[in-house]
Structures are given as structure tokens and as C-alpha cells.
Amino acid sequence: MAQVWAYRMQGPGFVERYEVPDDTTPLGPHKVRLRLLVAGLCGSDMPRFNGTVVGRIPGPLSDGAPMHEVVAEVLESTSDRLQVGQRVVGTTGHTGLCEFLTTSDSLLIGVPDELDDVEAVTIQSLGTVLRAADELPDLSGCRTAVIGAGPIGLSFCHVLKQYGAGHVTAIDPIDRQDVAIRYGADEFVRMNSRHWLQTLSADERPQVTIEAVGHQHVTIGNAIAAVAQGGFVYGFGTPDDDDYVLDYRDIYERNLTLSSGHTIDDWPTVLEKGRDYLLKHREDFADYVSHVVAAAEAQTAYTLYARPQVGRLKVAIVNRDLTGS
CATH class of the missing domain: 3.40.50.720 (NAD(P)-binding Rossmann-like Domain)
Known part of the structure; x- marks a missing residue:
């Protein structure tokens, strides 16, 4: 069986990359299987990363490295809204940082052609x-x-x-x-x-x-x-x-x-508002993602985001090589 990469917590403040079997389970209704393009880190991911979670955190917990903001490509779909090959943006419901994932189409919308993958990751947080x-x-x-x-x-x-x-x-x-x-x-x-x-x-x-x-x-x-x-x-x-x-x-x-209150329903409307606002004020948000880190260096991205510092705003993890080779 083919293996794909994912990340899990190794301990407070540390993530490790490992291989998992590719999920070939048939999709249920209104589901999409995605290939990660960009993951956006968020302050709500940090309690899990730092190992300081005490109270209830909305959404299911997993063993994966905490992540819920995504831009991704649809590989399979039983959705009447989202098509194979389409780029989508939204939330995964805290499924963790991984190469491929399956989630509900109710958590995603399509990405406009004029936005690149890194720009588009801003839509989710802006919508909230x-x-x-x-x-x-x-x-x-x-x-x-x-x-x-x-x-x-x-x-x-x-x-x-x-x-x-x-x-x-x-x-x-x-x-x-x-x-x-x-x-x-x-x-x-x-x-x-x-x-x-x-x-x-x-x-x-x-x-x-x-x-x-x-x-x-x-x-x-x-x-x-x-x-x-x-x-x-x-x-x-x-x-x-x-x-x-x-x-x-x-x-x-x-x-x-x-x-x-946090966003728990009607994600398409929330995401559409974020998309429209970003398109209207695109130049203003040009530097919103301050750091782009390759998935192979995910530990660097998490460590960077965990400590507030001058010059560090949004951190994006991209599923590609950044060396230019």
C-alpha cells in the first residue's frame, strides 16, 4: 500500500514527520479527498503544540500536529459544489497536518483563480x-x-x-x-x-x-x-x-x-465573506503571510509561530520544495 507523509506531536513543542498508509476508503456523501497545498498556522493551534491544553477545544482531536486552515486540491469528490481538480480553501476541523485528508464539503469553498495558494490561506481566518x-x-x-x-x-x-x-x-x-x-x-x-x-x-x-x-x-x-x-x-x-x-x-x-463565540456552522458563507473582502483589499493584505515554510521543515514553522516576535505575522506551510531545485 502506498505511503504518504503526515506529522504528529512528538512531545510539547516538537512535531515529527512519519509515513502512513494512503487512505483508500470510499467517500461518503458530501465528502472530498484533498491534497494539501498550503496550511496556515493559527493561534488556536498553539495550545496543542505547546502541550498546554486544559479546557475543551472545539472540534475533534487527533494525534496529528495541530492544523486546521487549508488550501488544497480536490482529488475525489461526492460533493455537488466542489469538483475534482478544483482548488479549495477552508477548515479541516482539526484533522492535523498531513499530505492527504478527507473532510466535509460544508467546510470549504473554491479559490478564485486570481489568488495564489499562499494568498488564499488568509481567507479562512479573515472570514472568522x-x-x-x-x-x-x-x-x-x-x-x-x-x-x-x-x-x-x-x-x-x-x-x-x-x-x-x-x-x-x-x-x-x-x-x-x-x-x-x-x-x-x-x-x-x-x-x-x-x-x-x-x-x-x-x-x-x-x-x-x-x-x-x-x-x-x-x-x-x-x-x-x-x-x-x-x-x-x-x-x-x-x-x-x-x-x-x-x-x-x-x-x-x-x-x-x-x-x-467561534465559527461552528455555515462555513461557506463565512469563507465567501473572507474571499470577497480579501479580493477587495488584496493589496492591503499583501504581507499578511510573512513566512512560507516547506512541509519538510514543519518544525521550523511551528517553532516560529509559537513565539510572538517582530516581523512574524501569518506562517504558511507549503506542500512543495522551496529550494528551487
């Missing part, structure tokens, strides 16, 4: 940001803040500005001044969210605050504490723990709204 932004109040003229200026935070900066926000502040301890301004922030504050909170005067408090960090209760707590009276807080960052201690009295007495 737009889904969240549609739950925000009217942003016209609002003072807003985004805690975390990584790839997701930068997408929020861009979307908030396009949705009419009057002022966007991006907060991050990593120096992302230039890139934050390019993505729509009016102001970049280089400090952690707790220190930023302590600097705010009453008239500087945002009416809408986005928490785009996740993995801890501190940043969502600071987002709540920072927002203005009657303000709106959206928690986008993935929680690692089941239980968070938040100041409910503050939420109650200041008439705040706290909202959150």
Missing part, C-alpha cells in the same frame, strides 16, 4: 474575523481598541476601520507599530494590556474593545476594565481553560456587553 465583526454594534465614529496585534488583531484593525470606526488603537507588547498603522490602526501602543489600561483617561476609553489574544483570562479582564461606560467587549481569542474569573459586578454596574 468578519463573522465576529458582524456581531458588533454600529461602529460609526466609535473609539475602538484591539488587544493583540498579531495576524487576527491586524485583521480586526482593518475591518474596524472599514466598518466606520472613528479611532482604532492597537495594543501589543511586541513592536508592531508600522504594520498596525498599515492595517488601519490610528494609534499603536507598545505595552501589555494591563499597563495600557492603567494609562487610560476617562475620555480615552474605547466604546468597543476586541480581545484578540486568548489563552488566558488576564487580557479579556483588561478588555472589560478598559471599555467605556455602556461599552461592548468582544472576546475573540481562544480560551485554554473552562473557567475564567471576570469582574461581573463591573460588567453589571457599568452596563457593559460581553460577547464571544
